[in-house]
Amino acid sequence: MGVILKDLQRVQWSRLQAAGGASARAVPALLSKAAWSDRDTARLAVDELGDLVCELGFVVQEATAPTVPFLVELAGAPHVLCKADVLELLRKIFIGRQWSAASQAFSSGTDIHLAQQVGWEAAAQEAVRAGHHVFEGLTSSVDPDVAQAAAKLLQSFEEDSRLSPEAKGRETNR
Secondary structure (H helix, E strand, C coil), rough: CCCCCCCCCCCCCHCEEEEHHHHHHHHHHHHHHHHCCCCCHHHHHHHHHHHHHECCCCCCCCCCHHHHHHHHHHHHHHCCCCCCHHHHHHHHHHHHHHHHHHHHHHHHCHHHHHHHHHHHHHHHHHHHHHCCCHHHCCCCCCCHHHHHHHHHHHHHHHHHHHHCCCHHHCCCCC
């Protein structure tokens, strides 16, 4: 796995939930494929990864937060050919608020508890925010797609800081 992604084995992926309740055991292979493959194969790996950790492009999973630092690594690695795709996935993870919205909708009078899932969102958003310095550097990339994707992600941070907690619950599909 080389210099990047060296800590993949420290995460117990098979114990983490991905989309549809499936195990996240495929995450390390997809991250490696995204890191070391040609552009088309890497982009497909990021797409598959998104299906696992950010279902439908806005529903985070238990495995999402542990995946984010590796996505940030990919975004910052010079040789990775799918950076714009990685940045877009990170943006989707960051703005994903499906569980928060559902929790607010059901909080009045029902017995549905989504605290664990809302916690997944918060942890994933915090993990994305931790890559801020990497994203700032990418805004000056010579690849206009990468620069634009990084700027769009940073803009999401700014927009998020202006939202009230109630509005954040409603902003699931920005």
